[in-house]
Every structure is written in structure tokens, then in C-alpha cells.
Amino acid sequence: MGKSLVATTLALSLAHKGCKVGLFDLDFTSPSTHLILGAKDAQPTEDKGLIPPKVEGLEYMSLIYYCGNGAAPLRGADTSNALIELLAVTLWGDLDFLVIDSPPGIGDAMLDLVRLVPDIEFLIVTTPSQLAFETVKKQLRLLQELKIPIVGVVENMKMTEAKTVQEQTQCLGIKFLTEIPYDASVESAIGNPDKLLATEVAKKIMKLSQTL
Secondary structure (H helix, E strand, O other): OHHHHHHHHHHHHHHHOOOOEEEEEOOOOOOOHHHHHOOOOOOOEEOOOEEOOEEOOEEEEEOHHHHOOOOOOOOOHHHHHHHHHHHHHEOOOOOOEEEEEOOOOOOHHHHHHHHHOOOOOEEEEEOOOHHHHHHHHHHHHHHHHOOOOEEEEEEEEEOOOOOHHHHHHHHOOOOEEEEEEOOOOHHHHOOOHHHHOOOHHHHHHHHHHOOO
16 A cells, blocks of 8 residues: 555645645555545546546545455456556546556556556555565666656655665666655544644655655
């Protein structure tokens, strides 16, 4: 849930600044932003396309509308087709920011987003684990090769003073944005955006949002 929490909190922070913000949960492996927002009864409406419901000041779309509490066992072309259809039929209107929560790592969804979304930029969220960051480094190098803009790297759930992720990020020539400390109070704030925005995690992300 780490990256989804960052994506959701970032979207909420931008909306609280007065921006028009959309949040699009395209995590085919496990969509979870609806839990963070407490979006229990939200559903899109149809009018020559899908109009996202308004949730906590956000235009909000999610795969959860279609897969419910079940898994979405898609692979290969099915994943691409589902993503392309959702991108094509969703009517966002005039937005300042569209925050997309995509699956982790390098896969069909990420490659399709690179191919299909104009002016896309990536904000990469990683944990402090060196094993996790090995995968992140491959993703960063691929984005660099494809000349896709990278906003920077956020190190989430930080519990030590180690600077390994920061140093390796900077060695790749990519901006290290911030460390977000592990905050046990976040779990009790799931489903309560007001409570979430009062956590130390949210305060860090709000500060980050001011630079975007």
C-alpha cells in the first residue's frame, strides 16, 4: 500500500491547495486507493463516456468499480486492452493534475502508460530496502533510456538514518525528493482522509506537493 498511500495523499494535498485533481487507480495487482479514501459507494456515471465521481475533492476512477473485491486476473494483451479502454472512455474534464497509481515495477501497464499518455511524468516511490531499490533502479534506467521525464524519487517508510537510496538515486542523475518516515498512526487513518492529512506522512507529502 506504500505507493498507493503516497499517490492518494499527494492527490489530496494538491486538491487542498485549490488545484483540480484527478486520481486514477490503475494498479491491476491490487487497487487500494478506495480504501484509503473511504470511497465505499462511489461509482462513475455514463454520458458519452465515463464521468468519474467526486471523492474528497478528487475526480476519482479506479479498477475497483469493475473487479469489486475480486482479483483481476489479466495478463498480456488483456491488461493492455483494459488499460487502453479505461484511458479512452474516462472523461476527466479540465484538470491541473492527474495522479495515476500504477502497478509497481516494469510491466505492461507502465509501458502502455509511457506509450499512450502524453506529457506523462513519473514520481517513483521506493522503500528503503536495497532489494526493492534494485528493481526501482532498473525502472529508472529504462525511463531514462526512453527519455521519459522523472520528477524524482521518494523513499517511503524510512526507519533508519541510512542514505543508501538517496546516494544511489543521485548517482543515477535523478533528483531525490524526500524521505517519508514510517508512521504507525497511518494504519488507523485508512478510510479517513482528514485524519490521514494530519499524520507526519501527509505533512511530508504536503511539503513535497508545494514543489510540483
